[in-house]
Amino acid sequence: MNVLEVRGLTKKFGGLVAVDDVSFDLGQGEFLALIGPNGAGKTTCFNMVNGYLRPDRGTVRLNGQDLIGVRPRKIVRMGVGRTFQITRTFLSMTVIENIQMALISHHRRIFDMLSRATRLYRDEAEALLRLVSMEDQAGRASSELAYGDLKRLELAVALAPDPTLLLMDEPTAGMAPSERVALMELTAKIVAERGVSVLFTEHDMDVVFAHAHRILVLNRGGLIAEGTGEEIRGNPLVQEVYLGGGTVFGQAEAGAESEADHA
Amino acid sequence: MGFYVAQLLTGLANASSLFLIACGLSIIFGVTRIVNFAHGSFYMVGAYLAYSIVALFPDSILGFWGGVIAAALIVGLLGLIVEMTILRRIYHAPELFQLVATFGVLLIIQDMTLAIWGAADKLGPRAPGLDSAVRIMGEPIPEYDLALILIGPAVLAGIWLVFHRTRWGVLVRAATQDREMVGALGVNQAWLFSAAFVLGAALAGLGGAIQIPREAVSLQMDLSVIGDAFVVVVIGGMGSVSGAFVAAVLISVLNAFAILVFPQISIVLPFVVMAVVLIVRPYGLFGKEGSGHGAPTEPEQPLRLLSSRATLVLMALVFALAASPVVVSDFASILLVDVMVATLFAVSLHFMMGLGGMVSFGHAAYFGVGAYGAAMASNYLGLPMMPAMIVGPLAAAAAALFFGWFCVRLSGVYLAMLTLAAAQILWGVTFQSQAYTGGDDGILGIWPAAWASSDQAYFYVAFVLCIGGIWFLRRVAHSPFGYGLRGIRDSDVRAEAIGMDVKFHQWMGFALAGTMAGVAGVVFAFSKGSVFPDVLGIAQSVDGLIMVLLGGIHALAGPILGAGVFVLIEDWVSRLDYWRFIFGMIILGVVLLAPDGVAGGVDRLLRALGLRREGQA
Numbered sequence: 098m099n100v101l102e103v104r105g106l107t108k109k110f111g112g113l114v115a116v117d118d119v120s121f122d123l124g125q126g127e128f129l130a131l132i133g134p135n136g137a138g139k140t141t142c143f144n145m146v147n148g149y150l151r152p153d154r155g156t157v158r159l160n161g162q163d164l165i166g167v168r169p170r171k172i173v174r175m176g177v178g179r180t181f182q183i184t185r186t187f188l189s190m191t192v193i194e195n196i197q198m199a200l201i202s203h204h205r206r207i208f209d210m211l212s213r214a215t216r217l218y219r220d221e222a223e224a225l226l227r228l229v230s231m232e233d234q235a236g237r238a239s240s241e242l243a244y245g246d247l248k249r250l251e252l253a254v255a256l257a258p259d260p261t262l263l264l265m266d267e268p269t270a271g272m273a274p275s276e277r278v279a280l281m282e283l284t285a286k287i288v289a290e291r292g293v294s295v296l297f298t299e300h301d302m303d304v305v306f307a308h309a310h311r312i313l314v315l316n317r318g319g320l321i322a323e324g325t326g327e328e329i330r331g332n333p334l335v336q337e338v339y340l341g342g343g344t345v346f347g348q349a350e351a352g353a354e355s356e357a358d359h360a
Numbered sequence: 361m362g363f364y365v366a367q368l369l370t371g372l373a374n375a376s377s378l379f380l381i382a383c384g385l386s387i388i389f390g391v392t393r394i395v396n397f398a399h400g401s402f403y404m405v406g407a408y409l410a411y412s413i414v415a416l417f418p419d420s421i422l423g424f425w426g427g428v429i430a431a432a433l434i435v436g437l438l439g440l441i442v443e444m445t446i447l448r449r450i451y452h453a454p455e456l457f458q459l460v461a462t463f464g465v466l467l468i469i470q471d472m473t474l475a476i477w478g479a480a481d482k483l484g485p486r487a488p489g490l491d492s493a494v495r496i497m498g499e500p501i502p503e504y505d506l507a508l509i510l511i512g513p514a515v516l517a518g519i520w521l522v523f524h525r526t527r528w529g530v531l532v533r534a535a536t537q538d539r540e541m542v543g544a545l546g547v548n549q550a551w552l553f554s555a556a557f558v559l560g561a562a563l564a565g566l567g568g569a570i571q572i573p574r575e576a577v578s579l580q581m582d583l584s585v586i587g588d589a590f591v592v593v594v595i596g597g598m599g600s601v602s603g604a605f606v607a608a609v610l611i612s613v614l615n616a617f618a619i620l621v622f623p624q625i626s627i628v629l630p631f632v633v634m635a636v637v638l639i640v641r642p643y644g645l646f647g648k649e650g651s652g653h654g655a656p657t658e659p660e661q662p663l664r665l666l667s668s669r670a671t672l673v674l675m676a677l678v679f680a681l682a683a684s685p686v687v688v689s690d691f692a693s694i695l696l697v698d699v700m701v702a703t704l705f706a707v708s709l710h711f712m713m714g715l716g717g718m719v720s721f722g723h724a725a726y727f728g729v730g731a732y733g734a735a736m737a738s739n740y741l742g743l744p745m746m747p748a749m750i751v752g753p754l755a756a757a758a759a760a761l762f763f764g765w766f767c768v769r770l771s772g773v774y775l776a777m778l779t780l781a782a783a784q785i786l787w788g789v790t791f792q793s794q795a796y797t798g799g800d801d802g803i804l805g806i807w808p809a810a811w812a813s814s815d816q817a818y819f820y821v822a823f824v825l826c827i828g829g830i831w832f833l834r835r836v837a838h839s840p841f842g843y844g845l846r847g848i849r850d851s852d853v854r855a856e857a858i859g860m861d862v863k864f865h866q867w868m869g870f871a872l873a874g875t876m877a878g879v880a881g882v883v884f885a886f887s888k889g890s891v892f893p894d895v896l897g898i899a900q901s902v903d904g905l906i907m908v909l910l911g912g913i914h915a916l917a918g919p920i921l922g923a924g925v926f927v928l929i930e931d932w933v934s935r936l937d938y939w940r941f942i943f944g945m946i947i948l949g950v951v952l953l954a955p956d957g958v959a960g961g962v963d964r965l966l967r968a969l970g971l972r973r974e975g976q977a
C-alpha cells in the first residue's frame with residue numbers, strides 16, 4: 098500500500114502557478130527524491146503536504162487519510178516528521194533535551210507542570226542519539242553544535258515520534274560535500290532499518306543519484322519526468338531543463354543555499 | 361454643524377504635537393530598534409526650555425518662534441549626549457536592557473528638570489500675533505490652533521523631503537527596512553544612528569515647545585505623553601513616519617468626538633484603538649512583518665537542575681527567612697513582606713518574559729487586578745480574608761486570559777505594546793469607575809482576618825503564598841510546560857513541528873504568569889490595607905522590568921535576587937532627595953557595567969565554589 102498519495106495538487110500565487118496538477122505516490126519504505134531547478138515548486142509542494150500551505154486544488158492522502166485542511170501539528174501527530182532547510186532547534190536546550198521535547202510532545206505530556214522535563218524519556222532520547230551517532234554530545238548546549246551536527250540532531254528530533262513518513266527539504270543544503278554524503282548514508286540506513294518512507298528535495302545530484310530509489314522531476318510547477326536514476330539521467334526533457342535550459346547543477350545549488358526556508 | 365467643525369479642528373490641532381513626538385519616536389525605533397521611554401522626557405524638556413527662552417523676549421513674534429526652534433535644537437543636543445554616552449553602548453543588547461536604560465534616563469532627566477525649574481507648574485505665554493480666536497462657521501477657533509494644524513503637515517513634508525532627497529534620508533529608510541543591508545554597504549553606522557536620534561529628539565522637543573501656549577508645563581508631561589506616543593507609533597507601524605501622522609490624526613480626531621459622547625473616554629480610547637488596529641493589522645497600519653523585532657538575542661545557556669549542595673543552601677535560606685520574624689523587628693518583617701511580594705511579582709514577569717520570550721510592559725495590570733479583586737471582594741461582598749485571597753488571583757487569571765488571548769497573537773515589540781495597552785485600559789477603567797473602585801481615592805480598610813492581623817502572623821501568610829508561588833513557578837520552569845514555553849521562544853517553527861499548539865501554549869503561559877502576579881497583588885493589598893490605581897500603572901510595570909533586569913534575565917534566580925535588591929535600594933533611596941536621579945544612575949550602572957545582573961555575578965561565584973554543576977544536569 099502507498100504511504101502517500103498526491104493527486105492533482107495545484108497552487109497559485111497571484112498569477113504564478115507554483116505547483117500545477119502534480120500527482121505521485123510514495124510507497125512503504127521508499128526513498129523518493131523531488132528535484133528541479135530553483136523556483137520549480139518543490140518547497141511549495143512540501144508545504145502543502147505538511148499542512149503549512151493550503152492547496153487550491155488536489156488531494157493528499159496519508160495511509161488513506163485526507164490531509165487537506167489539517168493543521169501542521171496534527172499532521173505531525175499522524176506520523177509525518179520533517180526536517181528544515183535551515184535548521185530549527187531549541188538553542189537554549191541541550192542536545193538531548195531537544196529530543197526529549199519531541200518525545201514529551203509526542204506522548205502528550207507538554208502541559209505537565211510538575212515533572213522535571215530533563216528526566217522524562219531519557220532512555221528513548223539516548224537511543225535516538227545513538228542512532229545518529231551523537232551520544233557523546235548529549236549534554237552539550239545545542240547552540241554550540243557544528244552545522245553538520247545540528248542537521249543530524251534535526252534528523253533525530255524528526256524521528257522521535259516514530260514517523261511513517263519523513264519529509265526532508267534540502268537536507269544537505271549548506272553542508273560540506275563530505276558531510277552531505279555521510280548524512281544521506283545515515284538517512285538511507287535509518288530508512289532501511291525502520292521502514293520509514295522518505296520524500297526529499299535536493300540540489301546535489303550526486304546525493305540524489307546515490308540514494309534515491311526513484312526520482313520525480315519538477316519544472317515550473319509541473320512534473321516532467323519520473324523514474325529511477327538511470328531513466329532520469331537518460332531523459333532528454335530533464336537534460337534540456339538542467340543543461341540546455343541554462344541552469345547547471347552548480348548554479349542551482351548556489352541559489353538554494355542563499356534561499357530561506359518558506360515554512 | 362459649526363460645532364462639529366470646531367471639534368474636528370481641535371482634534372487636528374492636538375494631532376500636530378502628538379505627531380511630532382511620535383514620528384521622532386518612530387524614526388529612532390526604525391533606525392536603532394530602541395523603544396525609547398526617555399522620549400517623553402525630550403518632549404517635557406522641550407516645553408520647559410521653550411518656556412524659559414520665550415520669556416526672555418516678551419511679546420515678540422520672532423522671540424516666540426525663535427525660542428521654540430531653539431528649544432528643539434537644544435533638545436536635539438541633549439539627545440546627542442544621551443545617544444553618545446549611553447545608547448551607543450547597548451545597541452546590541454536585548455530589548456529589555458534598552459528599555460530599562462531609557463527608563464533610567466527618564467528618571468535622571470526628571471530630577472534634573474526638577475532641580476532646574478522647580479516643582480511648580482509653569483504657565484507659558486500666548487503666541488504673539490496668534491493670541492485671539494477667529495470665527496469659523498460661527499464657532500471661535502484659536503488662531504494658534506490653526507497654526508498648529510499647519511505645522512504637522514509642514515513637518516511631515518519636510519521629513520519626506522529629507523528622506524527622499526538626501527543621501528542620509530535614503531540611508532535612514534534603508535536602515536529601517538533592512539538592517540543587514542546597511543551594514544553590508546559599510547556605512548558609518550554610528551553616525552547614522554546618532555543623527556537619527558538627534559532628529560527624533562529634536563522633533564520631540566519641538567512637539568513639547570509648541571504646546572506651551574496650550575497647556576501648563578509640568579513634571580508629569582513625560583510619562584503622560586509617552587503612552588499616547590507609543591500608541592501612535594504602533595498604530596502607524598513602527599518606523600513609519602507617514603503612519604505616525606495618520607495615526608496621530610486618527611487618535612486625536614476620534615478623541616475629539618468621542619469625548620462628546622463619553623466624557624471620560626480619553627484615557628482609554630487610544631489604547632482601545634491600538635488594540636483593535638493590532639488585532640486587525642498585527643504590524644500596524646503601515647508596518648511590515650518583522651519591523652517590530654529588536655536586536656536578536658544571543659542564545660541562552662541550558663537550564664540546569666540545582667546540585668544537592670545548592671539545594672541545601674537554598675533550603676537553609678528559606679528556613680532562615682521563615683524564622684526571621686522571631687529575630688528581626690516588626691519593621692523589618694514588614695519590609696520582608698514587601699520583598700516577598702516584589703519577588704513573586706518579578707518571578708511571574710520573568711516567567712513569561714525570560715522563559716516565554718513575551719516581553720510585557722504591562723504586567724502590573726494583573727498584580728493590580730489581583731489586589732483590586734481581593735479589595736473589592738472584601739469591601740463590597742464582605743468576604744473574609746481567605747476567600748477574598750482566592751477571588752483576587754481568579755480575577756487576575758480572568759483578565760490575563762482575556763488580554764492574553766489577543767497579546768499572544770503578536771510578538772516582539774508589538775506584543776509588548778499590546779500588554780501596555782491592556783494595562784492602560786485597566787488602569788483607566790479603575791481610575792474612572794469611582795463608584796466601584798473609589799477612583800483616585802482607592803479602596804481603604806482592607807485588613808487581614810483577626811488571626812492574621814499581627815505583623816508576625818501576616819508575615820507567615822505572605823510567606824506561604826509568595827514562597828509557595830515562587831517555588832511553583834520554578835518547578836513549572838523545569839517542567840515540560842516551562843520547557844515548551846522556552847522552546848517556542850527559541851523557535852516557534854520547531855515547536856509546531858514537534859506537534860505543539862504554539863499560541864495555546866503561550867496563552868496558558870501568559871495566564872499563569874498573570875495569575876501568579878495576582879497572588880502577589882493579593883498579598884500586597886492585605887499588607888498595605890489599601891489599594892490605589894497606581895498598582896496597575898506604568899511605573900509599577902517598569903519596576904517589575906527593572907527587578908528582572910537587575911537580577912539578570914538569563915537565570916531563574918535572577919528575579920529573586922533582583923526583587924530583593926530592588927526593594928532594599930528603593931527603601932533606602934526613596935528617603936533621599938532626588939532619589940529618581942540616584943535610582944536612574946543605578947539602573948544605568950547595571951545596564952552598562954553588569955549586563956548579566958546580580959544573578960550573573962552570583963552564578964560565577966557558585967561555579968567558583970563548585971555549588972553549581974557543570975556539564976550534564
Ligand SMILES: Nc1ncnc2c1ncn2[C@@H]1O[C@H](COP(=O)(O)OP(=O)(O)OP(=O)(O)O)[C@@H](O)[C@H]1O
Nearest residue numbers: 110115134135136137138139140141142353356359
Ligand atoms: N508565499 C509565496 N508567495 C508568492 N510566491 C511564492 C510563494 N512561495 C513561493 N512562491 C513562488 O513559487 C515558485 C515556486 O517556489 P518554491 O519555493 O516552491 O520553489 P523551489 O522548487 O522550492 O525552489 P528552490 O530550489 O529555490 O528552493 C517560485 O517562483 C516562488 O517565487
Ligand SMILES: [Mg+2]
Nearest residue numbers: 139140141356
Ligand atoms: Mg525550496
